[in-house]
Amino acid sequence: MVSGDCCTKYIRIDPSGMKRVIARLDIKGNKLVKGIHLEGWRYLPDSPNDYCNKYYLDGIDEIIYVDAVASLYNRDSLKEIIKKTTDNVFVPLTVGGGIRTIEDAIEILRSGADKVAICSQAVKTPEIISEVASRFGNQCMVLSIQAKKNKNGSYSVWYDVAREKTEIDVIEWAVRGEEAGAGEILLTGIDHEGLEKGMDLELIKKVSEAVSIPVIASGGCGSSTHFADAVNSGADAVAVAKSLHYGKMNIKSLKSELGKLGIDIRK
């Protein structure tokens, strides 16, 4: 049985308040994919592990794997990729996509993940948040929220890779998630995702102000300025995907630029 202490080898929130650079890798089968607005499955040429190793050597602070199709196919295929990752990547690893039961979470953690990110199942059965949190600790439970802006300016929660809409308000959902025991929120702005044109700052600000747990902003970061904007809007960490995968952004130079922009970042 996996115990709660399996996930405590890393300090979740840096007490120094330093902001984290996270690489997000969306996975389909054994391939790294990248869509736009969480739609489309364009493959990248190398294996997810190759990208991950490179990001680690370049100084990434954390890694997030998301099985981009798990909820469509009712399957998960990340275990092998996770196991390989833990051989030579020694930063916190969050894994999401296809976690439907506490047993799924155990499997993912046993394979070597430090945290699990849950989106669709949390919408369907919110009690999974507190189940995971009470079993493994809050630091292990990342509530993944796919958010899309409505015409009236509010944000709704989506799930199943941004294919299904709910009437749940994102801010209320984030607060409920924190109350239920989530230790962190992975906040993906669907309408900004995949375009590298900047992040949904209003969304980041609203959610960060509503909760006291760290918010990882995801979707649209294509430059150090975008990153800094997200942090200045309240994000504790920013997940970068496309710009890293396509080599447009380098982690060392990103960190150096962020330093110049006055963002307190791990070196």
Add this chain to the structure above:
Amino acid sequence: MSETLHGLPDKVIFCKKCCISNQRPSTKREFSKKTTKDTETVGFGDDGICDTCKWFEFKKTIDWNEREKQLQALCDKFRRNDGTYDVIVPSSGGKDSFYVAHQLKHKYGMNPLTVTWAPHQYTQIGWDNFQSMIDAGFDNVLVTPNGQVHRVLTKLAFENLVNPFQPFIIGQKNVAPRAALQYGVQLIMYGENQAEAHNKFDENLSPLMDISHFCKKENEDLYFGGVHINDLKNHGIEDKDMFLYKPLEESDIRKAGIEVHFYSFYKNWSPQENYYYAMEHSGFKSNPDGRSEGTYTKFASLDDKIDGQHYYTMFIKFGQGRAMNDVNRDIRDGFISREEGIELINKYDGEFPSKYFQEVLDYMGITAERYWEVIDKARSPHLWEKVDGEWRLLHKVH
């Protein structure tokens, strides 16, 4: 052996590479369709592989650099520098036509006129994307048919052919050549050759569209919605109402030197890649409701409220709906495996398009009862069975 409707083969075969079955019709000229039987179906080899997958195998051997040169030569031949339009791009404002128009303008230095045949009923997202295309830098002519006539033709096409989309298909094929005649443009560039999806292999070998899709044949009886053109008066439609629907004179097209090409002949066409292109170069937006009803995709066939019915009626008649359509394309383009495709079909195919159902009924002026009467009558006994009051498909892809 059970009876088959619509002239379908009685033995159902699914392709071993994609998920298409031998029940899927090919594109056929619309003007002669009197009943649902006037269809041909996709070809299969003895090896259980459909013609379309064979085409995609062949596609891997195409020298796209050579095709690029051919496209450049074509553009050089038709490009004008006198300020007039030199190419017509039939466009809905969707991702595919945007990609074609944008590349022709910015990569090949053409001066395109986009021409749009209006949907039966615009969805908000369809209208927004259409406006985004124009805002991205294109002149456009929107041709909208007489609403009363279009409604009647849609109802007739639904009741007689179980294809409420037919009036759109007819207009879509006529509208660009007619505009070419009107504006004195000699090149028309369509996006995808439908042969890529479900027609005969050989049709992909030519860059040109067969002009019989929009031209008259000699001494031909014309049918619309399965009704002879002379009998449309019984439905309140006069001959003068049919200008936009009637095929053009072949001699006019030939005299004007109009050529109708497919962009997919020159480019390795991929709807998913076109989506990325549109997202990166315009204000194109995917379906605000998430995935479209009946499938997993968010970016295709978004502009007409009747789109969902187009795919649903195919699901009823041929046992393959919208998800099946998307899956087959994604498998052939290498984005998903056949196993993944089957999962998606099991999950989404045949889901009823309820969002605009009432509006579509009101548009056609029929009741839900009448709708289901037509639908249930179109279920071929070799494809459907009723168990405990529920219709079930007899053959599922596996």
